Amino acid sequence: MAKYKKDIILTALILLSFLAFWLIRSNGSKADPKSVNIYVDGVLLRAVDLSVDDEFRIESKHGYNDITVKDGKIAVTGSDCDGKDCVKTGYISGNNGYIACLPHGLLISPKGDDSDSKGGVDAFAY
Amino acid sequence: MHSRIRKNIALMGLLLAIALILSYVESLVGLDLLVPGVKLGLSNLSVLMTIVFIGIPEAFVICVLKVVLAGSMFGNMSMMIYGLCGSLLSFGVMAILVRIGGYHLPVISATGGVFHNMGQMLVALFVTKALNTEFILFYIPVLIISGFIAGLITGIIANLITPALKKAVNKGDSTS
Ligand SMILES: [Zn+2]
Numbered sequence: 001m002a003k004y005k006k007d008i009i010l011t012a013l014i015l016l017s018f019l020a021f022w023l024i025r026s027n028g029s030k031a032d033p034k035s036v037n038i039y040v041d042g043v044l045l046r047a048v049d050l051s052v053d054d055e056f057r058i059e060s061k062h063g064y065n066d067i068t069v070k071d072g073k074i075a076v077t078g079s080d081c082d083g084k085d086c087v088k089t090g091y092i093s094g095n096n097g098y099i100a101c102l103p104h105g106l107l108i109s110p111k112g113d114d115s116d117s118k119g120g121v122d123a124f125a126y
Numbered sequence: 127m128h129s130r131i132r133k134n135i136a137l138m139g140l141l142l143a144i145a146l147i148l149s150y151v152e153s154l155v156g157l158d159l160l161v162p163g164v165k166l167g168l169s170n171l172s173v174l175m176t177i178v179f180i181g182i183p184e185a186f187v188i189c190v191l192k193v194v195l196a197g198s199m200f201g202n203m204s205m206m207i208y209g210l211c212g213s214l215l216s217f218g219v220m221a222i223l224v225r226i227g228g229y230h231l232p233v234i235s236a237t238g239g240v241f242h243n244m245g246q247m248l249v250a251l252f253v254t255k256a257l258n259t260e261f262i263l264f265y266i267p268v269l270i271i272s273g274f275i276a277g278l279i280t281g282i283i284a285n286l287i288t289p290a291l292k293k294a295v296n297k298g299d300s301t302s
Contacts, residue, residue: 005228010237014236041255097264
């Protein structure tokens with residue numbers, strides 16, 4: 001056992017940090033499942049109501065992202081970005097994650113994430 | 127002496143080839159971890175083996191070549207930047223653990239895996255203004271645990287092939 005002492009300590013440290021971040025995360029999010037915010041380069045571009053089906057294009061100096069809202073969910077369905085990771089992410093609803101298009105600086109995030117990131121500060125303050 | 131160097135270069139070529147194959151498989155399977163462009167880093171196996179068999183400076187060379195070659199062959203510019211930062215951070219941490227000593231391969235590799243993911247998240251933070259605090263908090267636990275598991279698997283594989291590779295290398299030593 002002594003042979004693995006260092007291994008065990010390091011593994012425990014990593015797993016503890018995982019647990020700590022996991023707890024912060026599950027405490028923090030009380031997002032509205034019916035709406036999301038779309039940011040480009042950290043600036044709030046528009047709030048989207050997911051209960052209304054819609055299709056539109058977000059254009060910025062980086063390029064375009066085609067957004068589809070359907071059945072209370074939202075996806076990036078087309079883009080001229082590198083890698084198309086945003087398209088691969090598929091559909092999300094307002095409380096189960098994010099869509100990021102890093103090459104275009106685009107982030108679709110649950111509402112309740114204010115641009116002043118109030119939620120985050122609260123999570124740290126407690 | 128010369129045969130030693132020649133053998134190391136041959137071994138590095140082999141390990142680099144393995145790294146490229148693993149990178150290719152990874153790009154095909156699309157093991158992106160929710161965070162766009164973040165790869166698991168299975169090709170770290172080669173970096174790990176180079177640290178064990180040859181040395182830390184040589185492993186650094188493999189680490190950089192692997193990312194640049196894989197990025198230019200079956201990736202794109204952003205994949206290259208993310209990969210480079212992730213791999214270098216992971217390499218640095220693994221090299222430190224090897225230097226300190228007393229750690230075993232699976233744990234070294236698992237720790238490397240965690241920092242591989244963190245490095246990629248750091249680049250994302252610096253190159254775009256897209257990510258907010260909530261996004262980062264949301265993904266950090268995912269990045270930690272997936273990096274840990276991927277690194278652990280890689281390390282266990284490295285542990286399994288080490289004896290065979292050692293045998294092959296030593297055999298070559300006695301005949302030359
Ligand atoms: Zn994209």
